[in-house]
Amino acid sequence: MLTTEEKIAELVRTLPMYIGFLLDGIEIKYPIKLNVSEAKTLLFLHKREGNPMSEYSKKVGLTKGSFTAVADRLEKKGLIKRVAVSDDRRKNALILTEKGKAAAQKIDSLFNQHISNKIARLNDEELNNLKNALEKTIAIIEKIK
Amino acid sequence: MLTTEEKIAELVRTLPMYIGFLLDGIEIKYPIKLNVSEAKTLLFLHKREGNPMSEYSKKVGLTKGSFTAVADRLEKKGLIKRVAVSDDRRKNALILTEKGKAAAQKIDSLFNQHISNKIARLNDEELNNLKNALEKTIAIIEKIK
Protein backbone atom coordinates (compact mmCIF):
# COMPACT_ATOMS: atom_id res chain seq x y z
CA MET A 1 0.00 0.00 0.00
CA LEU A 2 1.30 3.43 -0.96
CA THR A 3 1.55 6.31 1.47
CA THR A 4 -0.17 9.56 0.53
CA GLU A 5 3.22 11.04 -0.30
CA GLU A 6 4.11 8.16 -2.58
CA LYS A 7 0.77 8.40 -4.30
CA ILE A 8 1.30 12.11 -4.87
CA ALA A 9 4.75 11.41 -6.29
CA GLU A 10 3.22 8.94 -8.71
CA LEU A 11 0.55 11.41 -9.78
CA VAL A 12 3.14 14.14 -10.31
CA ARG A 13 5.04 11.78 -12.60
CA THR A 14 2.08 11.08 -14.81
CA LEU A 15 0.44 14.50 -14.86
CA PRO A 16 2.65 15.93 -17.63
CA MET A 17 1.44 13.20 -19.96
CA TYR A 18 -2.16 14.28 -19.37
CA ILE A 19 -1.36 17.93 -19.89
CA GLY A 20 0.39 16.83 -23.04
CA PHE A 21 -2.80 15.21 -24.16
CA LEU A 22 -4.73 18.44 -23.67
CA LEU A 23 -2.17 20.34 -25.73
CA ASP A 24 -1.80 17.67 -28.37
CA GLY A 25 -2.66 18.71 -31.89
CA ILE A 26 -2.62 22.45 -31.30
CA GLU A 27 -1.54 24.37 -34.36
CA ILE A 28 -0.04 27.80 -34.11
CA LYS A 29 -0.47 28.82 -37.71
CA TYR A 30 0.23 32.44 -37.16
CA PRO A 31 1.77 33.98 -40.32
CA ILE A 32 5.11 34.19 -38.56
CA LYS A 33 6.40 30.77 -37.61
CA LEU A 34 6.62 30.32 -33.86
CA ASN A 35 7.76 27.34 -31.85
CA VAL A 36 6.14 26.31 -28.57
CA SER A 37 8.47 28.29 -26.32
CA GLU A 38 7.98 31.43 -28.35
CA ALA A 39 4.19 31.03 -28.31
CA LYS A 40 4.17 30.40 -24.57
CA THR A 41 6.27 33.49 -23.98
CA LEU A 42 3.84 35.62 -25.95
CA LEU A 43 0.91 34.18 -23.99
CA PHE A 44 2.50 35.03 -20.66
CA LEU A 45 3.43 38.49 -21.92
CA HIS A 46 -0.14 38.95 -23.07
CA LYS A 47 -1.32 38.19 -19.57
CA ARG A 48 1.22 40.48 -17.98
CA GLU A 49 4.12 42.34 -19.53
CA GLY A 50 7.02 44.30 -18.15
CA ASN A 51 8.49 41.64 -15.89
CA PRO A 52 12.18 40.77 -16.03
CA MET A 53 13.26 37.94 -18.31
CA SER A 54 13.82 35.49 -15.48
CA GLU A 55 10.12 35.64 -14.63
CA TYR A 56 9.14 34.53 -18.09
CA SER A 57 11.84 31.89 -18.37
CA LYS A 58 10.45 30.24 -15.24
CA LYS A 59 6.91 30.33 -16.55
CA VAL A 60 7.91 28.91 -19.91
CA GLY A 61 10.02 26.30 -18.15
CA LEU A 62 13.40 27.00 -19.70
CA THR A 63 16.79 27.68 -18.18
CA LYS A 64 17.85 31.28 -18.40
CA GLY A 65 20.47 30.35 -20.97
CA SER A 66 17.88 28.87 -23.28
CA PHE A 67 15.49 31.70 -22.71
CA THR A 68 17.97 34.26 -23.96
CA ALA A 69 17.71 32.58 -27.37
CA VAL A 70 13.90 32.65 -27.27
CA ALA A 71 13.92 36.37 -26.48
CA ASP A 72 16.45 36.93 -29.26
CA ARG A 73 14.22 35.23 -31.80
CA LEU A 74 11.07 37.04 -30.70
CA GLU A 75 12.91 40.33 -30.81
CA LYS A 76 14.29 39.59 -34.26
CA LYS A 77 10.76 38.83 -35.43
CA GLY A 78 9.70 42.21 -34.11
CA LEU A 79 7.25 40.85 -31.52
CA ILE A 80 8.90 41.91 -28.27
CA LYS A 81 11.43 44.39 -26.93
CA ARG A 82 13.91 44.32 -24.10
CA VAL A 83 13.68 47.44 -21.96
CA ALA A 84 15.84 48.58 -19.08
CA VAL A 85 14.54 48.43 -15.53
CA SER A 86 15.28 51.58 -13.59
CA ASP A 87 16.16 50.17 -10.19
CA ASP A 88 18.34 47.25 -11.25
CA ARG A 89 20.66 47.54 -14.18
CA ARG A 90 21.13 43.79 -14.49
CA LYS A 91 17.49 43.27 -15.38
CA ASN A 92 15.81 43.42 -18.76
CA ALA A 93 12.04 43.70 -18.75
CA LEU A 94 10.13 42.36 -21.72
CA ILE A 95 7.28 44.13 -23.46
CA LEU A 96 5.21 43.39 -26.53
CA THR A 97 5.44 45.52 -29.64
CA GLU A 98 2.21 46.40 -31.44
CA LYS A 99 2.83 43.53 -33.78
CA GLY A 100 3.51 41.32 -30.77
CA LYS A 101 0.28 42.35 -29.13
CA ALA A 102 -1.70 41.34 -32.18
CA ALA A 103 0.14 38.03 -32.35
CA ALA A 104 -0.39 37.35 -28.65
CA GLN A 105 -4.10 38.11 -28.94
CA LYS A 106 -4.41 35.73 -31.84
CA ILE A 107 -2.49 32.93 -30.11
CA ASP A 108 -4.50 33.47 -26.96
CA SER A 109 -7.77 32.92 -28.75
CA LEU A 110 -6.40 29.95 -30.69
CA PHE A 111 -5.25 28.39 -27.45
CA ASN A 112 -8.60 28.97 -25.75
CA GLN A 113 -10.39 27.52 -28.74
CA HIS A 114 -8.16 24.48 -28.73
CA ILE A 115 -8.79 23.75 -25.06
CA SER A 116 -12.51 24.38 -25.52
CA ASN A 117 -12.61 21.77 -28.25
CA LYS A 118 -10.71 19.28 -26.14
CA ILE A 119 -13.08 19.60 -23.18
CA ALA A 120 -16.25 19.98 -25.24
CA ARG A 121 -17.50 16.54 -24.29
CA LEU A 122 -17.53 17.30 -20.58
CA ASN A 123 -20.77 18.32 -18.93
CA ASP A 124 -21.11 21.35 -16.67
CA GLU A 125 -20.44 19.42 -13.51
CA GLU A 126 -17.30 17.86 -14.89
CA LEU A 127 -16.07 21.21 -16.18
CA ASN A 128 -16.49 22.72 -12.76
CA ASN A 129 -14.80 19.78 -11.11
CA LEU A 130 -11.86 20.10 -13.46
CA LYS A 131 -11.56 23.81 -12.84
CA ASN A 132 -11.76 23.33 -9.09
CA ALA A 133 -9.26 20.48 -9.09
CA LEU A 134 -6.75 22.54 -11.08
CA GLU A 135 -7.23 25.56 -8.85
CA LYS A 136 -6.85 23.46 -5.73
CA THR A 137 -3.69 21.84 -7.02
CA ILE A 138 -2.10 25.16 -7.84
CA ALA A 139 -3.22 26.78 -4.58
CA ILE A 140 -1.61 24.03 -2.51
CA ILE A 141 1.64 24.08 -4.46
CA GLU A 142 1.68 27.87 -4.08
CA LYS A 143 1.79 27.32 -0.32
CA ILE A 144 5.07 25.49 -0.38
CA LYS A 145 7.16 27.83 -2.43
CA MET B 1 -15.28 37.74 -16.61
CA LEU B 2 -13.80 34.51 -17.86
CA THR B 3 -15.88 31.52 -18.88
CA THR B 4 -15.15 28.22 -17.19
CA GLU B 5 -13.42 27.04 -20.37
CA GLU B 6 -11.20 30.11 -20.50
CA LYS B 7 -10.33 29.69 -16.85
CA ILE B 8 -9.39 26.07 -17.45
CA ALA B 9 -7.25 27.11 -20.42
CA GLU B 10 -5.43 29.59 -18.20
CA LEU B 11 -4.85 26.98 -15.51
CA VAL B 12 -3.55 24.50 -18.05
CA ARG B 13 -1.05 27.09 -19.20
CA THR B 14 0.37 27.68 -15.76
CA LEU B 15 0.24 24.16 -14.36
CA PRO B 16 3.54 23.04 -15.92
CA MET B 17 5.32 25.80 -14.05
CA TYR B 18 3.98 24.45 -10.76
CA ILE B 19 4.94 20.90 -11.61
CA GLY B 20 8.32 22.32 -12.49
CA PHE B 21 8.52 23.79 -9.04
CA LEU B 22 7.84 20.40 -7.46
CA LEU B 23 10.58 18.82 -9.54
CA ASP B 24 13.03 21.65 -9.15
CA GLY B 25 16.31 20.79 -7.50
CA ILE B 26 16.03 17.04 -7.88
CA GLU B 27 19.38 15.38 -8.31
CA ILE B 28 19.75 12.09 -10.04
CA LYS B 29 23.21 11.32 -8.79
CA TYR B 30 23.17 7.73 -9.85
CA PRO B 31 26.71 6.52 -10.67
CA ILE B 32 25.76 6.37 -14.35
CA LYS B 33 24.86 9.79 -15.72
CA LEU B 34 21.22 9.98 -16.79
CA ASN B 35 19.30 12.85 -18.29
CA VAL B 36 15.67 13.58 -17.43
CA SER B 37 14.19 11.54 -20.26
CA GLU B 38 16.30 8.55 -19.40
CA ALA B 39 15.36 8.76 -15.73
CA LYS B 40 11.67 9.11 -16.56
CA THR B 41 11.83 6.10 -18.82
CA LEU B 42 13.37 4.00 -16.07
CA LEU B 43 10.68 5.15 -13.65
CA PHE B 44 7.88 4.13 -15.99
CA LEU B 45 9.60 0.83 -16.70
CA HIS B 46 9.95 0.27 -12.99
CA LYS B 47 6.22 0.71 -12.62
CA ARG B 48 5.43 -1.60 -15.52
CA GLU B 49 7.77 -3.18 -18.03
CA GLY B 50 7.27 -5.11 -21.24
CA ASN B 51 5.17 -2.56 -23.12
CA PRO B 52 6.09 -1.50 -26.64
CA MET B 53 8.31 1.53 -27.06
CA SER B 54 5.51 3.79 -28.22
CA GLU B 55 3.83 3.42 -24.81
CA TYR B 56 6.86 4.73 -23.01
CA SER B 57 7.54 7.50 -25.50
CA LYS B 58 4.05 8.87 -24.83
CA LYS B 59 4.51 8.70 -21.08
CA VAL B 60 7.87 10.41 -21.24
CA GLY B 61 6.43 12.99 -23.63
CA LEU B 62 8.79 12.55 -26.55
CA THR B 63 8.14 11.92 -30.22
CA LYS B 64 8.89 8.39 -31.30
CA GLY B 65 11.93 9.63 -33.21
CA SER B 66 13.44 11.18 -30.11
CA PHE B 67 12.58 8.19 -28.01
CA THR B 68 14.58 5.87 -30.23
CA ALA B 69 17.68 7.75 -29.12
CA VAL B 70 16.71 7.50 -25.45
CA ALA B 71 16.25 3.75 -25.77
CA ASP B 72 19.58 3.51 -27.59
CA ARG B 73 21.39 5.28 -24.79
CA LEU B 74 19.74 3.26 -22.03
CA GLU B 75 20.54 0.07 -23.90
CA LYS B 76 24.14 1.13 -24.42
CA LYS B 77 24.39 1.82 -20.69
CA GLY B 78 23.17 -1.70 -20.06
CA LEU B 79 19.99 -0.66 -18.24
CA ILE B 80 17.29 -1.88 -20.63
CA LYS B 81 16.79 -4.33 -23.47
CA ARG B 82 14.60 -4.34 -26.54
CA VAL B 83 12.77 -7.64 -26.87
CA ALA B 84 10.59 -8.91 -29.71
CA VAL B 85 6.84 -9.13 -29.26
CA SER B 86 5.46 -12.39 -30.54
CA ASP B 87 2.27 -11.22 -32.18
CA ASP B 88 3.55 -8.12 -33.98
CA ARG B 89 6.99 -8.01 -35.47
CA ARG B 90 7.00 -4.24 -35.75
CA LYS B 91 6.94 -3.82 -32.01
CA ASN B 92 9.81 -3.78 -29.58
CA ALA B 93 8.95 -4.25 -25.95
CA LEU B 94 11.28 -2.76 -23.36
CA ILE B 95 12.45 -4.53 -20.25
CA LEU B 96 14.89 -3.65 -17.51
CA THR B 97 18.14 -5.52 -17.08
CA GLU B 98 19.21 -6.45 -13.55
CA LYS B 99 21.40 -3.37 -13.52
CA GLY B 100 18.43 -1.37 -14.82
CA LYS B 101 16.18 -2.68 -12.07
CA ALA B 102 18.62 -1.55 -9.44
CA ALA B 103 18.91 1.85 -11.07
CA ALA B 104 15.15 2.23 -11.40
CA GLN B 105 14.64 1.29 -7.78
CA LYS B 106 17.19 3.85 -6.70
CA ILE B 107 15.73 6.61 -8.86
CA ASP B 108 12.25 5.74 -7.69
CA SER B 109 13.17 6.17 -4.07
CA LEU B 110 15.15 9.35 -4.77
CA PHE B 111 12.14 10.76 -6.58
CA ASN B 112 9.75 9.83 -3.78
CA GLN B 113 12.11 11.31 -1.23
CA HIS B 114 12.38 14.51 -3.23
CA ILE B 115 8.61 14.95 -3.48
CA SER B 116 8.24 14.09 0.21
CA ASN B 117 10.65 16.84 1.11
CA LYS B 118 8.86 19.33 -1.10
CA ILE B 119 5.47 18.65 0.46
CA ALA B 120 6.73 18.17 4.00
CA ARG B 121 5.25 21.45 5.16
CA LEU B 122 1.71 20.46 4.26
CA ASN B 123 -0.57 19.09 6.96
CA ASP B 124 -2.61 15.91 6.57
CA GLU B 125 -5.66 17.67 5.25
CA GLU B 126 -3.69 19.57 2.62
CA LEU B 127 -1.90 16.40 1.57
CA ASN B 128 -5.20 14.66 1.06
CA ASN B 129 -6.61 17.60 -0.83
CA LEU B 130 -3.61 17.64 -3.12
CA LYS B 131 -3.86 13.93 -3.77
CA ASN B 132 -7.59 14.17 -4.46
CA ALA B 133 -7.20 17.20 -6.72
CA LEU B 134 -4.52 15.46 -8.78
CA GLU B 135 -6.57 12.28 -9.02
CA LYS B 136 -9.67 14.21 -10.03
CA THR B 137 -7.79 16.14 -12.69
CA ILE B 138 -6.37 12.99 -14.22
CA ALA B 139 -9.68 11.13 -14.02
CA ILE B 140 -11.50 13.86 -15.92
CA ILE B 141 -8.84 14.17 -18.60
CA GLU B 142 -8.93 10.38 -18.96
CA LYS B 143 -12.59 10.74 -19.95
CA ILE B 144 -11.88 12.80 -23.01
CA LYS B 145 -9.24 10.72 -24.67
Place this chain on the structure above:
DNA sequence: AGATTATAGTTTGGATTCTAACATTAATAA
Protein backbone atom coordinates in the same frame (compact mmCIF):
# COMPACT_ATOMS: atom_id res chain seq x y z
C1' DA C 1 -5.46 -12.67 -53.17
C1' DG C 2 -3.79 -8.03 -54.28
C1' DA C 3 -3.95 -3.19 -53.38
C1' DT C 4 -4.35 0.38 -50.11
C1' DT C 5 -3.97 2.39 -45.79
C1' DA C 6 -2.33 2.45 -41.01
C1' DT C 7 1.06 1.54 -37.34
C1' DA C 8 5.84 0.81 -34.99
C1' DG C 9 10.13 2.10 -35.02
C1' DT C 10 14.51 4.16 -37.29
C1' DT C 11 17.25 7.65 -39.56
C1' DT C 12 18.84 12.21 -40.71
C1' DG C 13 19.55 17.12 -40.65
C1' DG C 14 18.26 21.21 -38.60
C1' DA C 15 16.38 23.59 -34.52
C1' DT C 16 16.20 23.95 -29.74
C1' DT C 17 17.81 23.24 -25.15
C1' DC C 18 21.18 22.30 -21.52
C1' DT C 19 25.42 22.94 -18.86
C1' DA C 20 28.98 25.58 -17.41
C1' DA C 21 31.79 29.53 -17.59
C1' DC C 22 31.55 34.45 -17.83
C1' DA C 23 30.52 39.67 -17.27
C1' DT C 24 27.94 42.89 -14.90
C1' DT C 25 25.48 44.69 -11.16
C1' DA C 26 23.46 44.32 -6.53
C1' DA C 27 23.33 42.83 -1.76
C1' DT C 28 25.63 41.44 2.36
C1' DA C 29 29.48 40.93 5.51
C1' DA C 30 33.80 42.31 7.63
Place this chain on the structure above:
DNA sequence: TTATTAATGTTAGAATCCAAACTATAATCT
Protein backbone atom coordinates in the same frame (compact mmCIF):
# COMPACT_ATOMS: atom_id res chain seq x y z
C1' DT D 1 34.71 51.27 2.69
C1' DT D 2 36.30 46.91 0.89
C1' DA D 3 35.66 42.12 0.21
C1' DT D 4 32.58 38.43 -0.48
C1' DT D 5 28.60 36.42 -2.05
C1' DA D 6 24.35 36.42 -4.78
C1' DA D 7 21.48 37.48 -8.77
C1' DT D 8 20.55 38.63 -13.85
C1' DG D 9 21.46 37.78 -18.23
C1' DT D 10 24.75 36.24 -22.14
C1' DT D 11 27.79 33.08 -24.62
C1' DA D 12 29.63 28.81 -26.58
C1' DG D 13 29.87 24.03 -27.32
C1' DA D 14 27.78 19.66 -26.48
C1' DA D 15 23.60 17.10 -25.86
C1' DT D 16 18.94 16.51 -26.86
C1' DC D 17 14.78 16.99 -29.44
C1' DC D 18 11.72 17.63 -33.47
C1' DA D 19 9.92 17.05 -38.19
C1' DA D 20 9.79 14.52 -42.07
C1' DA D 21 11.10 10.83 -44.95
C1' DC D 22 11.82 5.94 -44.77
C1' DT D 23 11.55 0.64 -43.82
C1' DA D 24 9.01 -3.08 -42.33
C1' DT D 25 4.93 -5.18 -40.83
C1' DA D 26 -0.03 -5.37 -39.97
C1' DA D 27 -4.84 -4.31 -40.88
C1' DT D 28 -8.44 -3.13 -43.97
C1' DC D 29 -10.69 -2.82 -48.37
C1' DT D 30 -12.11 -4.41 -53.11
